Amino acid sequence: MQYQYAWSFDILGQEREAVPHYYAAIDNNGLESVDLENAYLGLGSTLRSIGFYDESLDILSKGTELFPTNNALKVFKGMTLYNLKRFKESSTILLQCLIETSEDTDIKSYAKALGLYSQDLDQTF
Known part of the structure; x- marks a missing residue:
């Protein structure tokens, strides 16, 4: 109730x-x-x-x-x-959720890269 x-x-x-x-x-x-x-x-x-x-x-x-x-x-x-204002944690969760749930072919084609970036958007290579 x-x-x-x-x-x-x-x-x-x-x-x-x-x-x-x-x-x-x-x-x-x-x-x-x-x-x-x-x-x-x-x-x-x-x-x-x-x-x-x-x-x-x-x-x-x-x-x-x-x-x-x-x-x-x-x-x-x-x-x-x-x-x-916990932006890194927020971005990680949101990107992971996007990767795991999207049926969009463009997202799927970049899933590996997005997964890597989702761990730390500030990291450069």
Whole structure:
């Protein structure tokens, strides 16, 4: 029930009101896997959108630990790292996600180079 309240507040653009409901949904331990995954994503994204970057990173890190194949969690974590001015970590996550998920033939043709560059965009050769 808390999960539905949280999503409802988010949809209405009332992100701050959604936050306690997301926390309650996650802490309740009663959500099925998909809903729990989405609750982590919703809470992490919402916290980021209202400027609570450290809290967002904590939630998204836990979410990516619990659900390592969820690319949306990874992307939101990358955006949060950007907001925290942790640009290298952000770029690494976002580029890796792009490489792993893109069906674009141009991206695929440069996947090896992008993978290398994703580790440190400041490195020169």
